[in-house]
Amino acid sequence: MSLVITGLTKQYNKHKTGLSNYSITIEKGILGLLGPNGAGKSTLMKIIATISKPTAGTLFLDGEDIVNSPDKIRKILGYLPQDFGVYPNLNAYEFLEYIAALKGVGGDGLRKRIDMLLDGVNLTADAKRPIGTYSGGMKQRIGIAQALLNDPKVLIFDEPTVGLDPEERVRFRQLISDLANDCIIILSSHIVSDIEAIADEVAIMQNGALLEKGMQPDIVKLVEGKVFEAVLNSDDLVVLKAKHLVIDTSRQKELTKVRYIIKGNTPEPASLPVNATLEDAYLYLTQNKA
Numbered sequence: 046m047s048l049v050i051t052g053l054t055k056q057y058n059k060h061k062t063g064l065s066n067y068s069i070t071i072e073k074g075i076l077g078l079l080g081p082n083g084a085g086k087s088t089l090m091k092i093i094a095t096i097s098k099p100t101a102g103t104l105f106l107d108g109e110d111i112v113n114s115p116d117k118i119r120k121i122l123g124y125l126p127q128d129f130g131v132y133p134n135l136n137a138y139e140f141l142e143y144i145a146a147l148k149g150v151g152g153d154g155l156r157k158r159i160d161m162l163l164d165g166v167n168l169t170a171d172a173k174r175p176i177g178t179y180s181g182g183m184k185q186r187i188g189i190a191q192a193l194l195n196d197p198k199v200l201i202f203d204e205p206t207v208g209l210d211p212e213e214r215v216r217f218r219q220l221i222s223d224l225a226n227d228c229i230i231i232l233s234s235h236i237v238s239d240i241e242a243i244a245d246e247v248a249i250m251q252n253g254a255l256l257e258k259g260m261q262p263d264i265v266k267l268v269e270g271k272v273f274e275a276v277l278n279s280d281d282l283v284v285l286k287a288k289h290l291v292i293d294t295s296r297q298k299e300l301t302k303v304r305y306i307i308k309g310n311t312p313e314p315a316s317l318p319v320n321a322t323l324e325d326a327y328l329y330l331t332q333n334k335a
């Protein structure tokens with residue numbers, strides 16, 4: 046299964062561009078979209094989910110044009126939008142039955158599937174309570190469950206881990222990694238550690254453009270050998286900041302420990318090389334292009 050996107054542009058109005066000439070090919074597995082606010086992640090996801098039409102460009106799913114024939118993808122799509130709304134008076138069970146009816150999912154297996162999904166998102170014990178009484182994280186989990194109702198082959202999650210506690214993040218990861226062999230899964234976040242833990246491939250976006258896409262280790266390789274740490278006084282820190290890209294600082298008594306990416310070839314004196322991470326690569330790519 047592959048989704049081939051070419052030259053995708055979304056011009057909201059004269060001044061606002063959501064995506065500009067964006068091309069990417071997405072295969073089975075979990076793709077993480079990483080980018081700062083306004084990068085175009087939601088715009089891309091809405092277009093793939095056929096909620097929004099592009100101004101220009103094409104999307105083909107296994108050779109089928111999904112801009113002009115959206116039904117091809119809608120039948121096999123699961124989508125969790127960023128601003129997912131729930132019906133506060135329905136309980137989780139009723140809500141999933143309602144969404145199933147909208148999606149045309151029914152039959153003998155429905156009850157079993159709802160039970161399985163409620164268990165998958167850890168809501169079985171609360172399934173008979175009105176959703177209006179749920180916490181933000183619980184509402185997010187019911188949103189995840191509804192996206193999985195129709196046994197989708199293309200799954201789109203816009204900021205799925207917002208509001209989830211660490212335990213629920215692990216549960217979410219397990220839930221979708223079981224599906225990844227068989228599906229295209231696209232999820233967005235601006236939290237690098239979430240993408241690092243969940244995604245196989247990463248697409249780093251900014252200002253409506255794709256900066257880089259690849260398997261996580263290949264993205265990290267972009268900054269390997271460039272990341273250093275040093276413990277400095279405040280004067281030396283000022284000098285370092287003017288020359289290099291600072292990733293992180295922390296106080297160590299009257300000194301500052303700094304993690305940075307070198308610009309050029311020469312690290313500051315008394316610096317030690319450290320292993321690069323996805324966060325280093327993300328900051329390197331987005332801050333160099335900012």
Ligand SMILES: Nc1ncnc2c1ncn2[C@@H]1O[C@H](COP(=O)(O)OP(=O)(O)OP(=O)(O)O)[C@@H](O)[C@H]1O
Nearest residue numbers: 057061062063080081082083084085086087088089
């Ligand atoms: N309905 C809209 N009308 C006008 N401009 C819009 C609309 N939706 C998005 N935009 C603009 O398009 C650009 C991309 O926005 P988008 O929501 O796709 O980014 P994002 O990467 O999902 O950001 P976030 O992490 O904040 O959700 C931004 O400049 C945004 O202001």
